[in-house]
Amino acid sequence: MSNTSEPVRVALLGYGYVGKTFHAPLIQAIDGLELALVGSSRPDAVHERIPGVRVSPVATAATDTDVDLVVIATPNDSHFPLAAAALRAGKHVVVDKPFTITLEEAESLAGIAQEHGRMLSVFHNRRWDSEILATKQVLQAGVLGDVTHYEVHMDRYRPNVRQRWREDRGPGSGLWFDLGPHMIDQTLHLFGMPLAVQGSLATLRRGGQTDDWGHAVLHYPHMRAVLHASLLVSGGGPRTQVHGTLGSWAKFGADTQEPQLQQCMSPNDPAFGIDPDEGIFYDGATGVQTPTPSPTGCQQRFYEGMRDAITSGGPLPIPTEDAIQVMRVLEGFYASAREGRVVEFA
Structure with a gap:
């Protein structure tokens, strides 16, 4: 995406404590972001807070054709495979901390993002x-x-x-x-x-x-x-x-x-x-x-930064290299x- 009046469509993967408490309300508070999809096995819990939002299985949501940005708030050991799948599907990606389980995974994700020309950041809120x-x-x-x-x-x-x-x-x-x-x-x-x-x-x-x-x-x-x-x-x-x-x-x-x-x-x-x-x-x-x-x-400044990076080429709120250094x-x-x-x- 570049300069456009269309909102950045966001898929949030995971609706446990972190997804529900931090990511969903922060995303919803930002003009220019639309929480379009939640990846969860508990649609009733999602709809209790976010009526009408589309809900699908996590793995499906990671590569959904109708979203631009995938936010991963699932258990730590799933961060790498879900982020890799989303990047390869052409999505920009935010991963909740920890970025990955190993430094090798972190460096691999950075390479995948570069290969596919996608933005990759970590939620160090x-x-x-x-x-x-x-x-x-x-x-x-x-x-x-x-x-x-x-x-x-x-x-x-x-x-x-x-x-x-x-x-x-x-x-x-x-x-x-x-x-x-x-x-x-x-x-x-x-x-x-x-x-x-x-x-x-x-x-x-x-x-x-x-x-x-x-x-x-x-x-x-x-x-x-x-x-x-x-x-x-x-x-x-x-x-x-x-x-x-x-x-x-x-x-x-x-x-x-x-x-x-x-x-x-x-x-x-x-x-x-x-x-x-x-x-x-x-x-x-x-x-x-x-x-x-x-x-x-x-903390909403993080998602304002992600919006601006995607829509107008601004800097990532947390550069990928910072995520790698933390993992190191x-x-x-x-x-x-x-x-x-x-x-x-x-």
């Missing part, structure tokens, strides 16, 4: 969280001096093991495959590719089948980035901390967009994405604490956790 936008503002302001330490936590309190694919043994399951890509992407987005990664994984809940605790240290020349996720944290400290030669900054409280979407708030509502929790700057010399307002979160670090993390060594990147 957290780049548009208030927390990440606030961190970028603080870094750009230079008030921290030279940054030496970046730390981010994505912790939950879910002590009971549940019967679902994310917590069952299998390719792409476990807490780190769920939350690790978010934290890795936001770190690379802010600081670029690290020199090395050191990782550790554990299963701490009784009866757990997959990892429910993960810890990564990304090595930079004069900085370390610490990424942490656990399903056994109640309360806890700041979600983000940044320390530098002139001071520190911390952000407490999670971005509001996910709970707002859970409550069916439209992304076009003026209250959408407003974060009441301010950050705090700690002056290193005086100890004075200064509140820093949080920008409004705006993710694969290095798993190798480090498995082998007990630091994995360096050439």
Whole structure:
């Protein structure tokens, strides 16, 4: 497609939590996108939220002749085959994180997209969280001096093991495959590719089948980035901390967009994405604490970027190479956790 008044017709594959909570409402909020098809085995559940939308089996929806963009929000191990099929059918593709299960699959998808002249991106929606936008503002302001330490936590309190694919043994399951890509992407987005990664994984809940605790240290020349996720944290400290030669900054409280979407708030509502929790700057010399307002979160910007890339040749909101770099670090993390060594990147 190029400049046209016709909307970009979107097929959403998968209508579980992620498809229903994030992708469908964000797509529907964007002028110039039309959610034309949902790939699901549960048409009644789809029609409860989206009356009248066409529903078909996932595999069929991936290559449907009447859509332009395919969004894949299915279990992780299906991302590669569905994306490959859609690209070969001439569709532009968005894949929910993790992009793929392996780096080899990620690089293969990029090659298929290039071969068929299609756009390929990954839904790293957290780049548009208030927390990440606030961190970028603080870094750009230079008030921290030279940054030496970046730390981010994505912790939950879910002590009971549940019967679902994310917590069952299998390719792409476990807490780190769920939350690790978010934290890795936001770190690379802010600081670029690290020199090395050191990782550790554990299963701490009784009866757990997959990892429910993960810890990564990304090595930079004069900085370390610490990424942490656990399903056994109640309360806890700041979600983000940044320390530098002139001071520190911390952000407490999670971005509001996910709970707002859970409550069916439209992304076009003026209250959408407003974060009441301010950050705090700690002056290193005086100890004075200064509140820093949080920008409004705006995950809908991802789909605005996809629309513009398809209709007018704008840049992808998340370049394919960024998706590959996250997979490179993710694969290095798993190798480090498995082998007990630091994995360096050439």
